[in-house]
Amino acid sequence: MAFWLFKSEPDVFSWDDLVAKGETGEEWNGVRNYQARNFMRAMKVGDLGLFYHSNIGKEAVGIVQVIAEAHPDSTSADPKWECVDLKAVESLPRPVTLEQARGEPALKDMVLVNNSRLSVQPVTDAEWAAILKLAGS
DNA sequence: GCCAACGTTGGC
DNA sequence: GCCAACGTTGGC
Numbered sequence: 001m002a003f004w005l006f007k008s009e010p011d012v013f014s015w016d017d018l019v020a021k022g023e024t025g026e027e028w029n030g031v032r033n034y035q036a037r038n039f040m041r042a043m044k045v046g047d048l049g050l051f052y053h054s055n056i057g058k059e060a061v062g063i064v065q066v067i068a069e070a071h072p073d074s075t076s077a078d079p080k081w082e083c084v085d086l087k088a089v090e091s092l093p094r095p096v097t098l099e100q101a102r103g104e105p106a107l108k109d110m111v112l113v114n115n116s117r118l119s120v121q122p123v124t125d126a127e128w129a130a131i132l133k134l135a136g137s
Numbered sequence: 138g139c140c141a142a143c144g145t146t147g148g149c
Numbered sequence: 150g151c152c153a154a155c156g157t158t159g160g161c
Contacts, residue, residue: 009159033144054159098160117143117158 004049025087
């Protein structure tokens with residue numbers, strides 16, 4: 001099983017919005033970046049991810065699960081853009097901020113820390129463990 | 138609100 | 150196929 005990180009501006013779509021969708025989850029649509037799309041194509045049902053609030057908060061706030069593999073993005077007329085479906089699994093006991101991640105040696109190579117613009121990213125097993133530790137879970 | 142970093146587009 | 154111009158993202 002693989003780990004990922006999904007970014008969203010909470011103004012547009014927040015953690016609470018995903019939680020409100022319950023078990024039905026929601027399409028992770030609107031991604032128009034090839035790298036991000038390719039990561040979504042690599043995802044399997046059951047993979048877990050971090051839900052990160054960009055701009056406001058700048059912190060990982062919850063854990064999500066992939067519930068449907070990549071399919072055409074319903075918000076795009078062009079079928080080349082695909083997305084997965086996600087549901088909220090649980091909130092982190094304590095959100096992990098970008099600042100905390102920057103200060104953690106185990107996370108120095110994390111994509112979040114080094115490439116702030118990629119909206120869907122892979123997370124290594126070690127990084128996943130380090131984030132959950134910082135989150136107090 | 139500014140600007141640096143990055144990705145994409147389009148002229149040559 | 151290169152690269153300048155432009156648009157977008159996201160931290161500050």
